[in-house]
Amino acid sequence: MKKLPRSFYSRPTLLVAKELLGKILVRKSGKTFLAGRIVEVEAYLGSKDPASHAYRGKTKRNEVMFGPEGHLYVYFTYGMHYCANVVTGKEGVAEAVLIRAMEPLDGVGVMRKNRGLAKDSIDPRNLTNGPAKLCEAFGIRGSDDDTDLCGERIYVADGASVPHSSIGRSARIGITKGTEKKWRYFVKGNEWVSK
DNA sequence: CGACCGATTGACT
């Protein structure tokens, strides 16, 4: 499977968001290899988007969004959760795509352990069917903020593209501003899409 | 400096 080049991220954010569906998020650390197929994303368009963390300009928290495309923006929220975004837009343009759900492909045992769900009986969908859940499953936290996705630690690999007819679109979830924008994309019918 | 609140989740009525 081929790692996506930086040029993949140097395109319009809504296009990158749509095309991230079906791609594979990979994390390597030591001997562990984790992989998941992205099935749900949301786009956040910086200065044009009241729902974006970057709407009111650059701060210490969101500075990675203003940096070069192809980096990972990880933020901490609700006092206990991390969420991961792929940064798009050139340096100075604060746009990003939130990864909201994935279908686990590799390293399910590790993901289970990271999620604190050791029992084999639990529903595997519960591992990665939400933005904070997949971060926990992948062990993504504050120290992973600004990781270059063109490096070796965390990256996105090519995957079978999702046919246009299988891509659903809706308003974004969990926001109070910018709800009129239909910038959430997901793979229709996929079991891991969040609710 | 104090107060409010969030790109969520999971437990509970």
Next chain:
DNA sequence: GTCAATCGGTCGG
């Protein structure tokens, strides 16, 4: 369906 958990970011005084 409702709501607490839990704390850093952000904004007003």
